[in-house]
Amino acid sequence: MAVLRARALAVAVGVPALFAVLAATLTLNTQTTPARAAEPAADPFAVSSTAAPFSVTRQSADYRPMVRYFTIPTTDDVAFITIDDGVVKDRKGLRYVEKHQLPITSFISTWTIKDQADFFTRISQWGSIQNHSATHADFTKPSTDLNHELCYSQRALHKAFGSTSWMLRPPYGAGGDMLATQITAQGCGLNRIVMWDAVVQNGHVTVSGGKLGPGAVILLHFNDHLEKDLKAAVKAIHKAGLRPANLADYLPAASSA
Numbered sequence: 001m002a003v004l005r006a007r008a009l010a011v012a013v014g015v016p017a018l019f020a021v022l023a024a025t026l027t028l029n030t031q032t033t034p035a036r037a038a039e040p041a042a043d044p045f046a047v048s049s050t051a052a053p054f055s056v057t058r059q060s061a062d063y064r065p066m067v068r069y070f071t072i073p074t075t076d077d078v079a080f081i082t083i084d085d086g087v088v089k090d091r092k093g094l095r096y097v098e099k100h101q102l103p104i105t106s107f108i109s110t111w112t113i114k115d116q117a118d119f120f121t122r123i124s125q126w127g128s129i130q131n132h133s134a135t136h137a138d139f140t141k142p143s144t145d146l147n148h149e150l151c152y153s154q155r156a157l158h159k160a161f162g163s164t165s166w167m168l169r170p171p172y173g174a175g176g177d178m179l180a181t182q183i184t185a186q187g188c189g190l191n192r193i194v195m196w197d198a199v200v201q202n203g204h205v206t207v208s209g210g211k212l213g214p215g216a217v218i219l220l221h222f223n224d225h226l227e228k229d230l231k232a233a234v235k236a237i238h239k240a241g242l243r244p245a246n247l248a249d250y251l252p253a254a255s256s257a
């Protein structure tokens with residue numbers, strides 16, 4: 001209860017910056033999402049709960065609770081290929097994407113861009129480039145500077161690619177349900193949180209629920225076997241009677257109206 005009262009008080013007095021820090025600290029006490037070393041760990045769906053965002057007694061004027069999308073609501077026969085991080089820039093994977101004109105959503109940790117923005121521009125030329133933090137820090141750790149992870153990275157993405165990202169994928173899939181994350185994210189233009197319901201690891205596809213369906217979001221990583229993973233993803237998509245589509249078309253920036 002002390003946590004709840006503190007949250008309500010912090011919101012009521014309207015000090016979002018202070019509250020962001022406070023909430024980040026307090027949320028650790030109630031956080032049930034385990035921190036993991038990499039998104040596709042042994043149990044890639046450990047955080048795939050569909051629980052509604054928490055409620056608060058009062059909300060800051062501009063804040064809206066954000067849904068975490070594990071799949072995208074649609075009746076179209078489409079699935080979405082997303083690739084995370086960015087350390088390894090595999091040319092064979094890029095060639096495969098360009099040959100088949102695949103719509104790829106790149107969730108980039110901006111420290112990986114360095115002077116190779118062109119790789120990501122090309123691999124997402126039929127998709128979009130979105131935000132996967134600045135340094136891949138765990139949002140649930142109190143030492144994490146959410147403003148840096150969410151807002152500095154927005155500026156870095158804009159500087160590197162000339163576009164404004166609106167989707168966030170939290171590192172490790174953790175902390176996207178935290179009030180501090182959502183308030184900070186919205187403050188710098190991020191208004192969609194995208195998780196995943198399928199993972200490709202080393203050519204092997206694992207689907208939450210066992211079967212890809214319309215609106216499936218598939219997680220890959222920028223690694224040295226990207227081509228193999230892309231082939232596996234495309235094969236699974238076609239086998240399910242679906243086609244790859246551009247996530248940005250199905251999950252545009254939320255209206256601020």
Ligand SMILES: [Zn+2]
Nearest residue numbers: 084085171172
């Ligand atoms: Zn990641």
